[in-house]
Amino acid sequence: MTSSEYPVVLTVDGANAGNEEVVDANVTVVNTMYQELLNSEEIAPNALRSYFVDFYLAQSLGGGFAQYVFTAPEREELDTYIREGFEGMGAAAHLELFDRTVEAFDSLSEEEEEIYLDGESDGDADGELPEAVQAMEDLDAEFESLLETEDIIALNAAWLRAQEGLLILNEDELTAHIAKRVAQIPDLEERRAEAEEEALENAPEFEVIIRELCDIAGYELQKITMGDPNYEHNGETVLAWHFSTDHGDFVMIEEDAEAFMLNPVTKEIVAAVEFEELDEDLVDA
Numbered sequence: 001m002t003s004s005e006y007p008v009v010l011t012v013d014g015a016n017a018g019n020e021e022v023v024d025a026n027v028t029v030v031n032t033m034y035q036e037l038l039n040s041e042e043i044a045p046n047a048l049r050s051y052f053v054d055f056y057l058a059q060s061l062g063g064g065f066a067q068y069v070f071t072a073p074e075r076e077e078l079d080t081y082i083r084e085g086f087e088g089m090g091a092a093a094h095l096e097l098f099d100r101t102v103e104a105f106d107s108l109s110e111e112e113e114e115i116y117l118d119g120e121s122d123g124d125a126d127g128e129l130p131e132a133v134q135a136m137e138d139l140d141a142e143f144e145s146l147l148e149t150e151d152i153i154a155l156n157a158a159w160l161r162a163q164e165g166l167l168i169l170n171e172d173e174l175t176a177h178i179a180k181r182v183a184q185i186p187d188l189e190e191r192r193a194e195a196e197e198e199a200l201e202n203a204p205e206f207e208v209i210i211r212e213l214c215d216i217a218g219y220e221l222q223k224i225t226m227g228d229p230n231y232e233h234n235g236e237t238v239l240a241w242h243f244s245t246d247h248g249d250f251v252m253i254e255e256d257a258e259a260f261m262l263n264p265v266t267k268e269i270v271a272a273v274e275f276e277e278l279d280e281d282l283v284d285a
Contacts, residue, residue, distance in 0.1 A: 019157035049085030064140035089159035
């Protein structure tokens with residue numbers, strides 16, 4: 001099945017609610033599909049166009065085009081989705097303004113871009129911004145004004161409701177639908193391994209330590225439940241992290257150059273790791 005053959009999917013509650021809820025329902029479904037490791041080629045193109053139009057709206061309202069630039073990981077790809085989304089839902093004025101804004105931003109010099117993205121408003125000695133930066137500020141203001149006459153959320157919602165082959169599913173049906181799609185991924189195990197590696201790279205230090213301790217103990221980490229800054233250990237108050245595994249609940253504490261996995265009842269050390277060993281493992285990974 002090609003990406004163009006995948007249907008747009010909405011939840012029953014979302015589809016039967018107001019415009020904002022309809023758009024949010026699509027966002028939730030797309031987020032869930034991404035989390036379950038479907039990629040953009042395995043999600044309905046119009047679902048992605050609606051999704052990124054809403055992303056652009058949220059960022060622009062939060063901090064203008066500058067915030068969109070800061071938060072867009074692959075702007076060229078997202079720009080295309082947004083243009084196609086505006087065109088599909090009939091937001092002609094927003095499409096025209098988006099094109100002008102992109103052209104103006106891409107024409108900024110490095111210095112002008114830095115001033116605009118930093119949000120500096122002092123300008124020169126006379127308090128004036130460079131002309132090109134002021135033009136970007138004016139375009140941001142024009143965007144907010146345009147929302148009063150061309151409502152992106154309303155147009156987006158109407159477009160989603162009118163999608164050919166639209167699927168409206170309850171929560172159980174949605175779970176089953178996504179699971180069926182995921183089961184068709186040919187390189188699923190490879191994607192899972194890559195996702196786990198990426199998650200570990202971005203994980204906070206205490207989570208990395210807990211995962212390493214669980215690996216040493218041969219236990220499967222299920223959930224990190226809480227940090228306890230008042231945990232009593234060897235007569236001292238220390239920071240401890242509580243977590244659950246397939247073998248029960250444990251705590252992790254750090255002491256000098258080591259970290260320990262303790263049974264919270266018996267205080268028995270189940271596993272230990274030196275930070276030097278942990279660093280070596282991360283480098284090898």
